[in-house]
Amino acid sequence: MNPRLTLASSVVGAVIVALDGTVLTVAQPSLQRDLNASFAQVQWTSTGYLIAVASLLVFAGRLGDRLGHHRLFGIGMLGFGAASAGIAFAPGVGWVIGLRVAQGVFGALLQPATLGMLRAAFPPDRLRTPIAVRTAAIGVSAAVGPLLGGALVAGPGWRVVFLLNVVPALVLGTLALTVRPARTASPARLDVPGALLLALTLACLVHALVALPGWVWTASTAAVTGAAFVRHERRTASPLLPPSVIGSTAVGSALGMLVAASAALSGALFAGTFLLQDTLGLDPFRSALVSLPLAALMVAAAPTCAVLLRRVGARRTTAAAMTLLALGILVLSRTPATPLLCTAFALVGAGFGTVMVAATHVVVREAPVESAGVAGGLQQTAMNVGPVLGVAVATALLGTGDGPGLPLGVLAALALAGAALGRALPGRRDAAMNDHGDSKDRTRVPAQR
Structure with missing residues (x-):
């Protein structure tokens, strides 16, 4: 994939994730009324996504270093788009929460890849402009998201909000999977134990910070697994970080x-x-x-x-x-x-x-x-x-x-x-x-x- 197309893919991928979060905030009250959901259930539509994405981002980035960032980007985009379409037709709030967690998993695959692709496509002294373009696009989505989400919720309804990113996700995801990744002479081993420890640490940390019931236990668990992760990383031959x-x-x-x-x-x-x-x-x-x-x-x-x-x-x-x-x-x-x-x-x-x-x-x-x-x-x-x-x-x-x-x-x-x-x-x-x-x-x- 040439640098311009790589930049366009990186920008669209970042915007899709940012836009999805901003429009969800606007859609939540309507979603709650339509699905007869409690406030706790509505909160989990955001919290479930946050826990999934935060716990997997670093491992997904390492996976991209091994398998190719375009491949991970393509899989992430296709999965994110499919989960969005599923939410639009979800029959109950339980389905929405589960699909939001799935969105978090696929979002974790595509987000590091948006930066990894830029690093591979541009020399270090030319990274300033691509990163600036990507950031400006996220800023635009932050401004447009609430207005667009509000208009859609007031018109066709909250379900249409989740159909916004389906087509671009499917198109760019399919295009990214057609790119043949560059061969790596000695690909790094995947540190699966380290990835599991880090994922558990970050998941518990996010859970504790959003002040859900049981936050003391999750904070304590995060401290223990975090210490175990540091000890493991110092001893393993192929650390995750x-x-x-x-x-x-x-x-x-x-x-x-x-x-x-x-x-x-x-x-x-x-x-x-x-x-x-x-x-x-x-x-x-x-x-x-x-x-x-x-x-x-x-x-x-x-x-x-x-x-x-x-x-x-x-x-x-x-x-x-x-x-x-x-x-x-x-x-x-x-x-x-x-x-x-x-x-x-x-x-x-x-x-x-x-x-x-x-x-x-x-x-x-x-x-x-x-x-x-x-x-x-x-x-x-x-x-x-x-x-x-x-x-x-x-x-x-x-x-x-x-x-x-x-x-x-x-x-x-x-x-x-x-x-x-x-x-x-x-x-x-x-x-x-x-x-x-x-x-x-x-x-x-x-x-x-």
């Missing part, structure tokens, strides 16, 4: 920034909804209009970030962006005026969009090509765990009765703490040296004596 990826300080810092940024954003949006509607008395439609600058600036920040990465490097770019994100959340917590609220959302969108492009660029670029799937899986795991963490923090602090101001202040502090991680990221000189003098994609030629 290669040292070339997790041994990189830059990659670890970039992943930490993605967790902090996505947690701050999602938690702020959750608390901001109560601020706009309960504290300030805005109706849902006006609240959506006030928050629209967030999506607009997120889209605009993506291409701007590609330029900043080239000129000043990831270190300064991410530190400034995280500070901007924190500032936007603080402004949101302090002002009732509509113009300043719009400004706050614009700052949040610009900061988050920039961090997402820059940190993702570091994770994908710093990883060797043969471990691109693992790097993509780690990036997607960070982007799934972060929002769950942010909403959990916001929910706990809103329960204190002090209003949205306290959780928004804490989330702004979290964003500022994430900015400190940017010190470990490469600067402009480091990036230039790696691109032009010591790229991981270039074969070293011994100096002649």
